[in-house]
Amino acid sequence: MQWETVIGLEIHAQLATKSKIFSGASTAYGAEPNSQACSIDLAMPGVLPVLNREAVRMAITFGVAINAEIGRRSVFARKNYFYPDLPKGYQISQFELPIVGRGEVEILLEDAEPKRIGVTRAHLEEDAGKSLHEDFHGMTGIDLNRAGTPLLEIVSEPDMRSAREAVAYARKIHQIVQYLGICDGNMQEGSFRCDANVSVRPPGGPLGTRAELKNLNSFRFLERAINIEVERQIDLIEGGGKVVQETRLYDADRDETRAMRSKEEANDYRYFPDPDLLPVEVEEGLIEAVREAMPELPDARRERFQREFGLGAYDASVLTANRGLADFFEQTAQVAGDAKLAANWVMGELSGALNKAGLELAESPVTADRLGEMLLRIVDKTLSGKIAKQVFEAMWLGEGSADEIIEARGLKQITDSSAIEAVVDEVLAANPEQVANYRAADDKKKPKMLGFFVGQVMKQSKGKANPQQVNQLLLKKL
Amino acid sequence: MRSQSISALAQSLRAGEFSSVELTREYLDRIAALNPQLNSYITVCEESALQEAELADRRIRGGDAGLLAGIPIAHKDIFCSEGVRTSCGSRMLDNFIAPYDAHVVSRFREAGAVMLGKTNMDEFAMGSSNETSYYGAVRNPWHPERVAGGSSGGSAAAVAAGLCVAATGTDTGGSIRQPAAFCGITGLKPTYGRVSRFGMIAFASSLDQGGPMTRSAEDAALMLEVMAGFDERDSTSAEQPVADYRAALEQDLKGLRIGVPKEYMDAALDEEIAASVQLALDEYVRLGAELVEISLPNTHLAVPTYYVVAPAECSSNLSRFDGVRYGYRCREPKDLEDLYKRSRGEGFGQEVKRRIMIGTYALSAGYYDAYYLKAQKLRHRISDDFRAAFEKVDLIMGPTAPSTAFGLGEKADDPVNMYLCDIYTIAANLAGLPGMSIPVRPVDGMPVGLQLIGNYFDEGRLLNAAHRLQQESNWHLATPVTSE
Numbered sequence: 001m002q003w004e005t006v007i008g009l010e011i012h013a014q015l016a017t018k019s020k021i022f023s024g025a026s027t028a029y030g031a032e033p034n035s036q037a038c039s040i041d042l043a044m045p046g047v048l049p050v051l052n053r054e055a056v057r058m059a060i061t062f063g064v065a066i067n068a069e070i071g072r073r074s075v076f077a078r079k080n081y082f083y084p085d086l087p088k089g090y091q092i093s094q095f096e097l098p099i100v101g102r103g104e105v106e107i108l109l110e111d112a113e114p115k116r117i118g119v120t121r122a123h124l125e126e127d128a129g130k131s132l133h134e135d136f137h138g139m140t141g142i143d144l145n146r147a148g149t150p151l152l153e154i155v156s157e158p159d160m161r162s163a164r165e166a167v168a169y170a171r172k173i174h175q176i177v178q179y180l181g182i183c184d185g186n187m188q189e190g191s192f193r194c195d196a197n198v199s200v201r202p203p204g205g206p207l208g209t210r211a212e213l214k215n216l217n218s219f220r221f222l223e224r225a226i227n228i229e230v231e232r233q234i235d236l237i238e239g240g241g242k243v244v245q246e247t248r249l250y251d252a253d254r255d256e257t258r259a260m261r262s263k264e265e266a267n268d269y270r271y272f273p274d275p276d277l278l279p280v281e282v283e284e285g286l287i288e289a290v291r292e293a294m295p296e297l298p299d300a301r302r303e304r305f306q307r308e309f310g311l312g313a314y315d316a317s318v319l320t321a322n323r324g325l326a327d328f329f330e331q332t333a334q335v336a337g338d339a340k341l342a343a344n345w346v347m348g349e350l351s352g353a354l355n356k357a358g359l360e361l362a363e364s365p366v367t368a369d370r371l372g373e374m375l376l377r378i379v380d381k382t383l384s385g386k387i388a389k390q391v392f393e394a395m396w397l398g399e400g401s402a403d404e405i406i407e408a409r410g411l412k413q414i415t416d417s418s419a420i421e422a423v424v425d426e427v428l429a430a431n432p433e434q435v436a437n438y439r440a441a442d443d444k445k446k447p448k449m450l451g452f453f454v455g456q457v458m459k460q461s462k463g464k465a466n467p468q469q470v471n472q473l474l475l476k477k478l
Numbered sequence: 479m480r481s482q483s484i485s486a487l488a489q490s491l492r493a494g495e496f497s498s499v500e501l502t503r504e505y506l507d508r509i510a511a512l513n514p515q516l517n518s519y520i521t522v523c524e525e526s527a528l529q530e531a532e533l534a535d536r537r538i539r540g541g542d543a544g545l546l547a548g549i550p551i552a553h554k555d556i557f558c559s560e561g562v563r564t565s566c567g568s569r570m571l572d573n574f575i576a577p578y579d580a581h582v583v584s585r586f587r588e589a590g591a592v593m594l595g596k597t598n599m600d601e602f603a604m605g606s607s608n609e610t611s612y613y614g615a616v617r618n619p620w621h622p623e624r625v626a627g628g629s630s631g632g633s634a635a636a637v638a639a640g641l642c643v644a645a646t647g648t649d650t651g652g653s654i655r656q657p658a659a660f661c662g663i664t665g666l667k668p669t670y671g672r673v674s675r676f677g678m679i680a681f682a683s684s685l686d687q688g689g690p691m692t693r694s695a696e697d698a699a700l701m702l703e704v705m706a707g708f709d710e711r712d713s714t715s716a717e718q719p720v721a722d723y724r725a726a727l728e729q730d731l732k733g734l735r736i737g738v739p740k741e742y743m744d745a746a747l748d749e750e751i752a753a754s755v756q757l758a759l760d761e762y763v764r765l766g767a768e769l770v771e772i773s774l775p776n777t778h779l780a781v782p783t784y785y786v787v788a789p790a791e792c793s794s795n796l797s798r799f800d801g802v803r804y805g806y807r808c809r810e811p812k813d814l815e816d817l818y819k820r821s822r823g824e825g826f827g828q829e830v831k832r833r834i835m836i837g838t839y840a841l842s843a844g845y846y847d848a849y850y851l852k853a854q855k856l857r858h859r860i861s862d863d864f865r866a867a868f869e870k871v872d873l874i875m876g877p878t879a880p881s882t883a884f885g886l887g888e889k890a891d892d893p894v895n896m897y898l899c900d901i902y903t904i905a906a907n908l909a910g911l912p913g914m915s916i917p918v919r920p921v922d923g924m925p926v927g928l929q930l931i932g933n934y935f936d937e938g939r940l941l942n943a944a945h946r947l948q949q950e951s952n953w954h955l956a957t958p959v960t961s962e
Contacts, residue, residue: 044804045566045798046577046580046676080793082818087798089800154482275684
């Protein structure tokens with residue numbers, strides 16, 4: 001039997017504000033436990049929340065970026081449940097009137113038409129603290145540093161039909177929030193978290209019962225967890241069973257999902273408007289100001305890279321995958337004056353070196369300006385592509401700028417025809433047998449045989465002879 | 479000294495007739511003598527009070543004293559005060575030393591007031607008789623077998639018995655006005671948002687409001703001036719400038735239109751209380767005011783509406799008392815659930831638990847629309863009643879409470895009957911309006927309160943009307959035997 005997968009995602013993006021959403025405590029990651037929790041975060045008796053204006057601006061920025069309706073009047077609500085790392089016994093969230101309403105984003109799959117994914121809503125809420133179950137000898141430690149950190153919860157429509165679509169959508173949201181500078185996107189530190197609602201149904205049929213998957217802290221896990229959950233549900237139904245609505249945890253070590261809590265055990269959150277906070281009234285002027293300050297978004301930038309630099313769709317989308325990479329590429333291309341060359345080097349040599357060293361782009365020992373300067377030497381024929389790789393390696397090791405390395409190592413390409421001609425003559429004279437064979441061979445075999453002579457000339461010139469000129473001279477003389 | 483107004487005391491302190499240390503010691507002595515019987519204080523801060531008094535004396539001599547420099551006051555134990563136990567009348571917070579000052583407490587510190595201690599109250603301000611306090615009931619200074627009212631019963635009794643010059647209270651459904659009426663003092667609940675709630679332990683956030691409890695309207699004006707004003711730490715606090723309440727006290731009442739709601743003065747009201755209220759109203763007529771019969775047709779809905787809204791909010795507000803970070807924790811919990819159940823089960827008293835249960839039920843999925851949402855709609859209707867009334871009148875007057883102070887234990891087992899004590903006061907909280915209670919002619923030797931309700935931020939007019947009556951009468955000057 002055929003089954004259709006239906007997926008909706010809930011993404012929690014931690015907003016990059018300096019202080020918490022309802023208190024003045026710092027949001028910096030990695031501090032000593034409970035050193036960044038003030039009396040408000042600790043829910044001391046009598047304390048009150050005050051909304052962080054910057055969090056509101058960031059949420060609106062996201063809303064404008066996905067063409068969503070901005071809630072002119074949005075309301076904070078209390079979500080009530082008991083947990084030791086939830087100090088107030090309720091989480092301040094938004095329920096009936098979120099700050100961001102209906103919007104959409106477009107995803108691109110390889111070899112596929114673009115697809116629009118609906119965003120149902122995005123709302124502001126506070127994060128809880130952390131319960132630490134290890135190292136406390138049977139007790140639980142509570143760290144409230146994270147309590148009150150602002151989150152934007154972005155809820156999608158159930159528009160995705162495969163794990164790959166879900167990943168493409170999650171990557172798209174990840175890309176947008178990073179471009180907007182409202183979230184650092186760090187999945188390891190939990191700044192960007194995905195939960196997936198997954199169900200299966202006969203194609204086009206009514207929606208099946210869904211399971212909510214949690215603990216998906218990388219795109220790879222997201223894809224994997226959805227795929228094995230879909231298999232589990234299909235096996236279950238085909239075996240005569242029924243999917244129950246429940247929350248399931250993905251265990252990457254065992255590569256399985258397991259039930260965490262079922263709907264019967266689920267909390268009744270008793271949402272109601274928080275009487276400590278007034279409704280947020282968003283003025284048109286603020287939305288306009290956000291619109292004007294909006295940075296170029298990934299889709300627009302991709303299109304511009306194709307149009308302005310003549311890049312292919314694939315290259316353009318790789319280079320705009322995140323804002324840092326796109327900025328790096330654009331700067332390199334500007335300095336080098338050759339965008340295609342810059343694209344090849346950024347995606348090739350540079351990305352390879354970063355991967356090998358396990359570094360982030362921001363940590364690259366070769367800056368965009370340095371790389372651009374080196375590429376300029378390829379453009380002006382000072383360097384051949386092959387020698388340039390040596391120069392790049394030297395720059396990576398911190399030996400200075402391209403020009404300094406070329407100078408120090410004497411790597412300047414030989415483009416003087418008479419100098420190259422002398423070497424060519426020398427090589428031909430030293431290999432009379434190969435010359436005779438070449439001349440006697442048929443045209444089909446000749447290009448392959450020419451390689452021998454090219455190799456000899458390059459060897460003699462220590463790789464510095466301009467390869468095009470070597471080719472031309474050899475052809476002429478042979 | 480005790481019969482003098484705050485401004486007279488302040489003047490004497492400045493003139494050097496006596497020192498704040500002397501004044502403070504006199505009050506501390508009275509507390510030592512009378513509090514064991516009245517039980518109006520939970521915590522007495524003898525040492526720090528004398529230190530504060532000394533500091534005030536130095537400042538007075540130095541000429542840079544604040545408005546209330548050296549005046550001994552008391553705070554309801556719902557206001558956090560740094561380094562001092564802040565119990566909220568509950569076993570849950572019996573061990574809680576507040577790490578910070580409430581906005582109101584810091585305002586009084588800045589004004590130079592001396593904090594004598596923290597007054598008794600119904601547990602988490604839930605009650606109308608002060609009998610739900612973990613620290614035991616407060617006794618009415620006018621009659622030892624009667625209640626002082628609640629929830630600010632400790633403050634009311636302490637002011638009435640001369641155990642402080644003035645005190646703070648909070649009012650969610652009548653908790654300043656009803657004990658003020660029962661103890662024969664002046665109590666003012668300001669407009670919602672006039673006084674910051676920061677550091678005031680929340681009962682029902684959309685209704686709670688702090689205010690002064692004093693011997694006169696004149697004192698209340700001075701106290702409110704210190705308490706009122708915008709505080710950026712409370713999002714519901716009003717940015718409206720604070721009026722000069724003292725300057726408005728003396729204004730002529732000629733032409734003042736006083737609305738008398740027929741729903742308050744109907745046949746159900748005790749005849750003698752009605753007569754005392756009428757006597758005061760007649761006095762206003764003599765002062766040039768005009769009485770207008772008005773109708774607040776949704777009055778009967780106030781109590782049921784309140785008993786959905788307030789418990790709903792309290793059920794959520796009190797969730798933070800979970801035995802995890804501070805406050806009461808049960809002994810040797812088996813697991814997390816046991817920790818929650820027993821810490822809260824043992825730490826909270828019956829009335830608090832009853833309201834948490836009611837509120838949790840009202841907010842539950844499937845009941846929310848029928849209870850909470852409906853209550854919010856009724857709340858709007860009650861506010862609309864007042865809006866319409868204030869188009870015709872300047873102030874509304876009637877009784878504060880349907881009876882005088884009742885006997886200790888008389889209503890303790892009958893919560894609904896207890897809830898009806900606030901039948902006249904609750905509507906002002908639901909609408910967010912300022913309300914006041916001042917003493918009028920007693921009935922059978924027990925005080926009776928006249929309630930005044932004003933328009934939003936019209937505390938100045940309330941105080942003015944109350945002050946003018948107090949200038950023409952001496953009901954507010956009567957003192958109970960215990961204080962002689």
